[in-house]
Amino acid sequence: MPVAELLQRHAAVWRRAVCHPFLDAVRDGTLPAAAFDTWLVQDARFVADLLRFQARLLARAPRQAQSVLAGSVTALVEELGWFEQQAAARSLDLAAPALPATAGYAELLDRLDSVDVPNALVALWTIERTYLDAWSGARPGAPEYREFVEHWTVPVFAEYVAGLEVAADRAGPVDADAVFLEVVAAEIAFWEMAVEAR
Numbered sequence: 089m090p091v092a093e094l095l096q097r098h099a100a101v102w103r104r105a106v107c108h109p110f111l112d113a114v115r116d117g118t119l120p121a122a123a124f125d126t127w128l129v130q131d132a133r134f135v136a137d138l139l140r141f142q143a144r145l146l147a148r149a150p151r152q153a154q155s156v157l158a159g160s161v162t163a164l165v166e167e168l169g170w171f172e173q174q175a176a177a178r179s180l181d182l183a184a185p186a187l188p189a190t191a192g193y194a195e196l197l198d199r200l201d202s203v204d205v206p207n208a209l210v211a212l213w214t215i216e217r218t219y220l221d222a223w224s225g226a227r228p229g230a231p232e233y234r235e236f237v238e239h240w241t242v243p244v245f246a247e248y249v250a251g252l253e254v255a256a257d258r259a260g261p262v263d264a265d266a267v268f269l270e271v272v273a274a275e276i277a278f279w280e281m282a283v284e285a286r
């Protein structure tokens with residue numbers, strides 16, 4: 089089964105991950121800056137956790153997936169620099185403690201180390217596809233948030249997500265529904281955290 093079919097099979101829950109009120113508020117400018125800043129600091133922590141997961145996945149990846157994963161490990165290192173710049177510009181403390189949704193997502197990423205590689209690739213594709221679709225839905229974004237909307241909707245990001253889909257499909261995952269649903273639930277919890285921080 090091509091991994092893209094998971095989006096149709098679980099359409100209702102998928103929609104909750106990519107059409108969240110947080111994103112509506114980013115689009116229409118009603119999101120308070122403090123809630124956005126809380127989310128930004130937590131997302132920086134998530135990206136640091138994701139980098140560790142991705143580096144470990146690269147170490148056990150099949151030959152065909154090495155190139156896309158190696159490229160994205162480098163991109164994540166650069167992304168952490170981008171978060172540091174954003175945090176400095178907004179006077180945010182990136183060392184703030186992880187909120188429960190962030191800590192829960194970090195635990196999920198750790199658990200994914202013991203999932204077989206094809207399913208771990210599905211998990212990574214789901215993580216990134218969620219962001220691409222979610223931020224695409226928030227386009228163009230209120231002026232104060234536009235830079236962030238653009239960050240996760242640039243063509244090179246869409247190409248990366250497409251590359252992950254090819255890698256996941258070629259790995260031939262079996263029974264990927266569980267891992268897909270776990271990631272989608274973690275993504276929904278992450279948006280909820282941001283809205284609750286209002």
Ligand code: MP5
Binds near residue numbers: 131135164167215216
């Ligand atoms: C991503 C992210 C996308 N930054 N945060 C969450 C909660 N999910 C997915 O990851 P990347 O590597 O920043 O594109």
